[in-house]
Amino acid sequence: MTRNSIAFWTGSTVFLVAVFVMTQVVGNQYPFFAGYVILQFIALAVAWSILGGYAGYVNFGTSAFFGVGVYAAVFLVKAFGAPLPLQILAGAAIGALMGFALGLLTLRMQGIFFSIATIALTIIIETTITNWRYVGGAAGIQIQRPAVTAPFDNYVQMLFFVQALLVVLAVAISRYIQNSWIGRGLQALRDDELAAECTGVPTLRLKLLACVISGALMCAVGAPAAMYLQYADPASAFNLNYSVTTLAMSLIGGTAHWSGPIIGAILLGTTQQLLTVTISSEVNVLVLGLMLVLFVVGAPEGIIGLIRKLRGDRKEGEV
Amino acid sequence: MTLSDTRSPLLRISSLTKRFGGFTALHDVSVDIRPGERFGLIGPNGSGKTTLINCISGAFRTEPGTVLFRDEDIALLQPHVRTRRGIARSFQIPRPFRSMTVAENLMVALDFAAHEHVSAAQRRDSMMSILDQMGLGPKANVSATQLSQVELRKMELARAMATHPKLLISDEAMAGLSSSEVDEVLDLLLSLASRDITIIMIEHIMQAVMRFSERVMCLDAGRIIAIGSPSEVMADQRVQEAYLGT
Numbered sequence: 030m031t032r033n034s035i036a037f038w039t040g041s042t043v044f045l046v047a048v049f050v051m052t053q054v055v056g057n058q059y060p061f062f063a064g065y066v067i068l069q070f071i072a073l074a075v076a077w078s079i080l081g082g083y084a085g086y087v088n089f090g091t092s093a094f095f096g097v098g099v100y101a102a103v104f105l106v107k108a109f110g111a112p113l114p115l116q117i118l119a120g121a122a123i124g125a126l127m128g129f130a131l132g133l134l135t136l137r138m139q140g141i142f143f144s145i146a147t148i149a150l151t152i153i154i155e156t157t158i159t160n161w162r163y164v165g166g167a168a169g170i171q172i173q174r175p176a177v178t179a180p181f182d183n184y185v186q187m188l189f190f191v192q193a194l195l196v197v198l199a200v201a202i203s204r205y206i207q208n209s210w211i212g213r214g215l216q217a218l219r220d221d222e223l224a225a226e227c228t229g230v231p232t233l234r235l236k237l238l239a240c241v242i243s244g245a246l247m248c249a250v251g252a253p254a255a256m257y258l259q260y261a262d263p264a265s266a267f268n269l270n271y272s273v274t275t276l277a278m279s280l281i282g283g284t285a286h287w288s289g290p291i292i293g294a295i296l297l298g299t300t301q302q303l304l305t306v307t308i309s310s311e312v313n314v315l316v317l318g319l320m321l322v323l324f325v326v327g328a329p330e331g332i333i334g335l336i337r338k339l340r341g342d343r344k345e346g347e348v
Numbered sequence: 349m350t351l352s353d354t355r356s357p358l359l360r361i362s363s364l365t366k367r368f369g370g371f372t373a374l375h376d377v378s379v380d381i382r383p384g385e386r387f388g389l390i391g392p393n394g395s396g397k398t399t400l401i402n403c404i405s406g407a408f409r410t411e412p413g414t415v416l417f418r419d420e421d422i423a424l425l426q427p428h429v430r431t432r433r434g435i436a437r438s439f440q441i442p443r444p445f446r447s448m449t450v451a452e453n454l455m456v457a458l459d460f461a462a463h464e465h466v467s468a469a470q471r472r473d474s475m476m477s478i479l480d481q482m483g484l485g486p487k488a489n490v491s492a493t494q495l496s497q498v499e500l501r502k503m504e505l506a507r508a509m510a511t512h513p514k515l516l517i518s519d520e521a522m523a524g525l526s527s528s529e530v531d532e533v534l535d536l537l538l539s540l541a542s543r544d545i546t547i548i549m550i551e552h553i554m555q556a557v558m559r560f561s562e563r564v565m566c567l568d569a570g571r572i573i574a575i576g577s578p579s580e581v582m583a584d585q586r587v588q589e590a591y592l593g594t
Contacts, residue, residue: 210459217445217456224443226427227405227436229461229511233426285447 037204041197048193052186061189063306065257067298068192069250073271074278074290075199076246080239081276082284083212085219090131090147091275093154094124094244096267098251103164103261106172113191113253120252121245128244132237139222148272155267169262172255188257192250199246203287206242215239270314274301277321283331292332356419358383358515358546359404364413366399366570373399375570377413381515381548386541388561388578389550392590395567397550398440401517404548405437406430417515431461436513438504440520440550444492450503451475451488457510475510482506482536498529505536516540517548522556530556558582566590 030038052061073091080086098120105111105119135146159167174184181187206212217225218232226232255261274297282293297320301313328335357380366374374396381387391397402408404415406427415423422430445453458471466474479485482502487495495503501521508516518537522530534556541547551557557564557578564581566574568590574581581587 213452213456213459216447220445220447221443223407223427224439224445225456227407227431227439228457228507229428229431230456231426231428231460 037201041201045190045193045197048190052181052190058183058185061183061185063302065185065189065192067295067302068189068196069254070274070278070298071291071294072192072196072199072250073247073275074282074294075196075203075287076243076250077275078279078284078287078290079203079206079246080236080243082279082290083206083215083219084236084239086136086236086239087144087276088147088240088243089144089269089272089276090150091247092267092269092271093147093151094127094247095251095254095271096151096158096263097123097127097154098248099255099261099266100158100164101248102252102255103170103172106255107164107170110175112175113256116255117191117195117249117252121249124248125241125245127248128241129237131244132240136233136236136240151267151269151272155263158267159263165262167263169260169265172259172261174256174259184256188253191253195246195250195253199250200287200291202242202246203290206239207287211235211238274317277317279331281320281324281331283333283335285330285337286333289331289333296332355383357381357416358385358418360414360416361400361404362414362416364400364403364410364415366396366403366408366410373570374403377567377570377572379565379572379575381546383514383546384541384544385546386538386560386562387546387548388557388564389548389567390552390554390557390564390581390587391567394569395590396570397567398519399570400567401437401519401548401550404430405435405517428460431511431513434512434514435517436461436508436511436515437517438501438508438519438521440523442500442504444495444500444503444507446491446493449489449491450479450484450495450506453492453503453507454478454510457507461511478506478509481539482509483532498525498532501525501533502536505533505540509540513545515546515548517550519550520552521549522551522553534560554582 073095077088077091081088101120101123102116105116111119131147131150135143138146158164164170177184177187181190214225214230214235217228217230218235222232278293278297279290280293281297282291283289297317300316304313304316324331359381362378364374364377365372377400389397389400399408403410406425410423414421417430417433417435420433422433425433445456454475455471458475462471476485476488479488482505484499484502484506487499492503505518505521522533525533530553537547537549537560549557549560561578563576564578565572566581566584566587568586573586573590574584
């Protein structure tokens with residue numbers, strides 16, 4: 030194990046322990062409600078950037094994957110009373126299949142055409158779910174949380190911890206991809222797809238792999254949301270806000286490094302939670318738009334790019 | 349007849365035709381490239397040289413016609429599979445991986461196309477030795493966006509070499525270079541050819557073609573109008589007409 034890996038896994042363990050201790054010590058429920066949403070967006074942004082960042086294929090279908098995760102959980106709970114771990118696993122499996130199908134159908138298209146196809150996917154799936162009576166149709170469906178198991182004494186606290194686990198999983202996968210031959214291949218095809226092919230990179234296969242992993246993670250992240258809200262309806266589960274927010278978080282944080290989406294999601298997620306509490310939930314959408322514009326103009330490589338640039342400047346200054 | 353003539357060809361193109369809608373870019377092209385040969389491909393702009401290269405490297409699918417590489421039909425293989433079989437190319441307009449350093453550009457090739465299962469350290473050595481051959485050693489950790497034109501050309505050739513090719517196709521690697529730079533790149537190609545790599549060179553600079561090629565083929569409007577030794581082809585009436593437009 031390299032020194033970086035040791036630092037990463039130590040950091041992850043400390044993070045999980047801190048989250049666990051928090052669930053045991055903090056009595057107020059609000060931090061868990063707000064924290065859950067931030068963790069959910071960190072995981073979504075990290076998952077998104079595997080395809081959107083490393084491969085440069087901008088996916089507007091985050092809400093499709095997220096919503097399918099939500100409804101996979103809804104269906105499993107209603108039909109079999111399935112426990113939470115099973116809901117998440119099933120969500121991941123369905124997300125992987127969905128990523129594979131989407132990839133096969135659309136990854137031959139390049140750039141903007143792929144993005145348009147992912148929006149279409151969201152609309153198609155939302156329409157399908159809206160017309161599926163069993164899971165509540167357009168009116169939505171109420172879900173009863175089961176009793177919480179020890180050591181947690183509140184279901185939201187447990188969901189908070191579960192989401193923290195998903196964050197660590199997503200980051201570990203993203204970090205592994207970036208440092209491996211897969212990441213190098215994705216970076217090559219993002220720079221120049223034909224040149225990558227002619228250098229031996231199996232571009233279609235790598236894009237499919239990225240789409241499958243990214244899709245599986247996004248669906249898995251969506252699955253616990255049904256229990257979190259105790260309610261699901263198509264208009265919220267497939268809300269385009271998930272796509273836009275996730276994309277903005279990744280781009281603002283920077284997609285050149287696995288830590289970029291985490292930074293972006295923490296920054297934006299926290300700001301949004303603060304604004305929702307202090308002003309209104311509508312203002313946070315406005316702020317999201319403003320920040321995105323600011324970053325696209327001022328720092329197109331995101332915060333990671335900004336940091337690298339500052340470091341580079343300092344190095345040049347030393348020479 | 350020399351010994352190389354009796355060996356089976358490295359690349360055999362038979363009756364290759366490529367159409368774009370109603371436009372026929374290549375018409376019934378057949379040619380054999382012998383192992384170890386230095387083959388020059390010339391022709392006026394738009395004559396189909398790059399189209400032919402794209403058909404060999406897999407960027408374009410061919411309709412009628414076959415492309416045999418080491419006796420295997422590769423017409424339906426994807427480009428990356430052809431690269432792994434041993435066909436490497438450079439691009440007319442350099443296409444570096446811009447977000448990477450020179451060293452990382454080569455590592456892509458070594459990660460994905462190198463045949464042997466070698467350790468990371470061996471790959472690193474192999475990369476440095478290719479960069480040194482190409483005179484790019486000091487530039488290893490420089491971003492690809494900061495290279496000069498001639499360095500970019502050399503890096504494209506280096507990246508192609510890192511795939512361990514048996515056939516290297518150089519698509520106008522000398523276009524836009526000064527005469528001393530042309531000589532530099534030409535010497536590089538000649539040194540590669542001396543290591544038993546078959547090279548197809550597309551070039552407009554006639555001195556370079558004459559000095560480099562053992563055999564030259566001239567395309568015009570998608571058809572082969574002459575093939576033979578450099579002096580024969582240059583002396584050919586139709587080649588002169590195609591170039592001078594008389």
